[in-house]
Amino acid sequence: MLASHKTKMGIDMNNLLHSFTIELRTLLSSWLPQLSADWWKRHVLDILTYQQQERVKQSRIDDLSGLDLAALLRVLDQNWYELSSQHNWPKEARNWLKEAQTIRNRWAHATAAETDPRDAYRDADTLERLARMLGVGDAAQNQIAAYKQQQLALLSPTVAPIPSLPPVASPPAPAAPTVAAVPQTTVIQDGFAPGQLVRLKSNHAKIFPILSVQPNSGGECRYSVFEDGKPTNYYASQLEANPMFVDERAALALSEFHARITALLLTAPSAANLYSLHSGRVRFVPYQYRPVLKLLRADRPRLLIADDVGVGKTIEAGLILKELQARSEIKSVLIICPKPLVAEGKWRSEMKRFGEEFTHLDGDTLRHCLHETDLDGEWPRQHSRTILPFSLFDDTLLNGKSHKRGKKTKGLLDLDPPPRFDLVIVDEAHHIRNANTWLHQGVKFFCDHAEAVIFLTATPIQMGNQDLFTLLNVLRPDLVIDKASFEFMAEPNPHIHAAANHLRSAAADSQQQAAVELKAAAGTFSFIETPDFQRVLDTLAEPDISPATRVALIREVERFSTFDSLINRTRRRDIGNFTTRKPETISVPFTDAQRDFHDHLIATAARIFAQNHGRQAVLFMLSTLRRQAASCLYALAPFIDQWLDGKLDDLGLAEINDDETDEMEVLPPGSLQAEIEQLRLSARILDPADPKLDAFRAIVRDKQALPNNKLLVFTSFRHTLFYLERNLLAAGVRVGVIHGGVADEDRRDIRQRFAQAEEQADTLDVLLSTEVGSEGLDFQFCDGMVNYDLPWNPMRIEQRIGRIDRYGQKSEVVVI
Missing domain, CATH: 1.10.10 (Arc Repressor Mutant, subunit A)
Known part of the structure; x- marks a missing residue:
């Protein structure tokens, strides 16, 4: 019965999407020019995906009429903040838009054999909600409503199917809108008819439509209902009609209230307890639990950890993994990081400290995983905890590869359903700051379909810059929607500052005034309400608070700033027990x-x-x-x-x-x-006398006379490395060289030899390196570093120093 109607369903849904496209294009053509004079570039071109931008360029598209539904939905999504502010759209409508993007992708690739009435009904319901909110034309809304009724008829064997709806192009507004009705069957006395909304008597939150009346032989009548995406049967005595508005609230006895609170604590552990304590073979360092606590208090499990170099971000990520694992089932974890960290096995060895086994993905294994995901609809279980290097992200990974005779190997973006990981960790996340790279697009794809996401970066972050916007847009696209919403969120919230100032004043009405300001802050677009917010309001409502409580409240209120729940920033100065840096500058004049x-x-x-x-x-x-x-x-x-x-x-x-x-x-x-x-x-023909080299050799000689004779030397240029290597070897110094062209096996061997004790014959006393060459390598055993030249980017200088000035350094002073 269902199979005979599948082809018609596919055609009808595509017609609905076509009609919706026309309506959306008309609405955006009216709205976007009101945002700015250069709306086409700023609000359309600049926010399209890389592939969409290329299509616009190649097809020379210069207005919205040339954009398909996928591009129009992205334009609406990326301009959501400004448009929703103008039209007062509800926050939950953003979810409908996200679902609509998924619906478009599903039906764009669906065949007649793949469609199902249950999927069609669910998708049409989402489109109806979004269309009503946007205010599309009556004809399109009526067509969607009629289509929903048709799918109910297809799901119900007792109702005759309705003929397929005709295609709609650009329909004129009808004088009297009509909705196609489902032919009514005979309704049993005191019973329900197909299409009627009912609810469970035992659980009024369970509301669903009747699909059909089940035959009975004199016994109690049964009904087939559409529950959780599939038909389910209930007896008539279990159901009741769903009233439009009923106040279900009832007074609870104190004992019953306590019982419900206890049940809630058992089923949803609170942030008051940390289950990651002593979960790994790591020392207890209090500040490394800050990201865990911040993630637990967040409205979504997504966090940017931007701690200083050497603070221990890998350990913090491991603690987060164990905490989430204790609270919910974490079946799959993906770690994305630079290739040197994979070659060195850093993440794999660190996760073993937490009892977690991870696999490494190479090109062949990754292609196998994509193939298995395409066949089975889920990522292979043997690689459910895996580490993926940046170097594998390219055009072939994302878009697949075409072969002879028209065959194509699917890429990551072609997979439907996409691979979904419970937790995605991106190390050195600043590498994705360029949105027009394969790495950015691939990481964004994994994050868009993950439950929890953690970004790690030691790059100094300055509020308001493009890099921070790009990272947060991938991390929390629901909050950081576009550049306009980011700039709005980056601005200080005046209500939060006013609330803190009222508390500082300690005036008679300071608590009441602070509460008023906080409630006003909660009404702003960018404010994120957390459980702590309600706790602060409850404390402010108390008659009198002590000075200590007032100080604590001021600190809590200031933490309500917009980005505080999204970013964890632990600085060296916040910890206070790191080694002391002793910088020395050696000035050498030219000859x-x-x-x-x-x-x-x-x-x-x-x-x-x-x-x-x-x-x-x-x-x-x-x-x-x-x-x-x-x-x-x-x-x-x-x-x-x-x-x-x-x-x-x-x-x-x-x-x-x-x-x-x-x-x-x-x-x-x-x-x-x-x-x-x-x-x-x-x-x-330059005179070979080099006083800079002479000064450098003197530093090396002095260091070799100390108990810890290890010395790390940085330069940005390979030919400088080779020049220094030749001269140090000629002086009898045991020296090694690492740069981006050194093979992974050789890097590991050089690092191990540099870490060896001075007495061993093949030990290296001096290591010459570039930033790329030493990426991901930790040298806590070394307490001396030389910058033979200085990068123009101060971020790179800090990354150099972070190779030795990090958690685990034994020396009290590092000399730079």
Whole structure:
């Protein structure tokens, strides 16, 4: 019976979506121009996905008429804050929009054999709610309502099916709207008819429609109802008609109230108890439980941990995992991190301290997981706890690969249903700050379909910048909807500040005034109500509070700032028991020959800059030349050799470039060859006397005389590394080199040798490294570091220092 109607259902739903598309396009065409003069760029182009933007460019689309439903729904979603403020839409309507995006994706790829009346009814109900809220035309709303009734008829064997609805293009408003009605069967006396809403007598929260009346042979009548997405049977005595408005509240005896509170505590553990205490082989460090407590108090289990370098973010993530595991069933966990952390096995070994076993995904294993997910509809259980490196995120992973004869291997974005993880942890999350990368899109996809998400980054975060917006938009797209909502949330909430000021004043009515301000803050769009909020209001309602309670309340109120529930920020100064940093600067002047050469370099760069103003590739390389010269003049000639020969690979440029610029052109134009050749010749004949190298060797000699003779040396340039290595080896120093081009196995071997005791024959006493080369490596056993050059980005300097100045450092002082 159902199978004979499946083809018609698919056609009808697609017609409904087509009608909805036309209505939504009309509404957005009216609303968006009111937001800003450049609405097309700001509120449409800039917020589309990368694939949608490419389609707009290729098809030369310049208005909403060229956008499909997926793009229109994204435009509505990304402009939700401004539009919902204007039209006073309810908060729950955002969920309907999210469901509508899923509905569009499901029916866009559905075949006639895959459709089901239960899915159709549920999807049509969501569309009806969203359409009514948006205010689409009566004809479209009537068509959706009639379609819902049709699906009820298909689900009910006692009701004759209704013919398929005709396609609707751009319907004129009817004079008298009508809704297709389901033919009524004979209603049993004191009974219910198909389509009628009923509820359980034992649970008034259970409300559902009648599908059909079940045949009976003189016994009690039974009904088939649509409950939780599937038909279920109940006897007539179990059901009653659902009244429109009934006040179900009743007075409870004190004993019954206590019983209900006890049951609630048993079924939903509170934040008053921590189940992650002593859950792993880690020392008890109080500040590492801050993220756990903050996550438990949040309205959603999503948190950005932006602690300083070396505080112990990996341990904090492990504690969160164990806490969530104690409170609910965590079947699947995905950790996404840079490749060096996978190669070093850092996350795998850290999770073993908490009794958790994780697998590592390589390219073949990841493709197997995607294939199994496509076949079975869920991620393979043997990889339910797994670690995925950044390096595997590319076009093929996300969009699949086309083969000969028209076959295609599905990508991550093609999977329906998508893989859903109970917990996703993203380490070094600042790497996803560029929204136009495969990494950003892949991480966002996993996060969109995860229950809990944790971002870890030691990158200093400044309120209001683009990077923070990008991270929070992926982490909490329901709150940080677009740039406008982010900027609004970043602004101080005047009501919260006023409430804190009232409490500080300690005036007679300060508690009442503070409560008024807090209630006003709760009415603002960006305010997130937590259990602590109601507790503070209850405390303010008490007749008199002590000075200690007042101080505690001020602290609690100030924590209601918008981003406080989203971000955990533990600084070194908040802890107070870290080692002391002892910075020392060694000034080394140029020799006369070096100064002449450097002046020649600057003059040449100025001439080239004047001739090529605005050519970013040329300007980037000129800047890089100057930085290489500041690092080491004697490494400039081989650097120019690589540049002219086109052998500067992407990884080498990533180590140099502080801003992580993508895909820079590195070959100079032919007209600049003569200038660059002259620089190379001058570099080759430079006087070999190098006072900077002499000062560096003196530092190394002094360090070798100390009980802890380990020394970590950083530079941004590989040729500087090679220059220093040659000279240290010539001086008899046991030295190793790590950069982004070193194989994973060699990195592990070099790190182990650097960590060995001085007495062992193959020990390394000095390690030369770039930032990329040492990413994910911890050297708590080393208490001395040399910056042979300084990056322009202060974030990188802090990351360098964090390799040795971190939790577990034994020395009281680290020398930098």
